[in-house]
Amino acid sequence: MHAGLSPSSYRRLVGRLLYLTSTRPDLSFAIQQLNQFLDKPTSVHQQAANHVLRYIKSYPANGLFFPAESSLSLKAFSDSDWVGCSDTRKSITxxxxxxxxxxxxxRAKKQSIVSRSSFEAEYRALASTTCEIQWIHYLL
Structure with a gap:
């Protein structure tokens, strides 16, 4: 751990960064990665968090835009990264x-079980996205 950083201050920083993901989806993956090391962050994790802070400062106008004139059609895209996590060999949806x-x-989320092929990982990503679309459709 870095001399000037305690695990509690790292957790506070990552928590604040998590809050930003509601309007900054470009940060979601990086912050999800930082979130995995809340118990025992190292100086490498702190450097990565500082890199995210510099990115936010460099691009303050990035975020979501909701135009007034827009159709009400739902469109979705999904993908997976087979064996995306080298530690657990789990794919990322x-x-x-x-x-x-x-x-x-x-959403960017590690799949709950190890997929045996890229096809299986893609199928799980598609199934997860389909559930999300159904929930949003019922909500609307």
């Missing part, structure tokens, strides 16, 4: 859902 041209839902 990514998805985003649009209402018209506005991004309303996004």
């Amino acid at each position: 990514g998805s985003c859902v649009f209402l018209g041209s506005s991004l309303i839902s996004w």
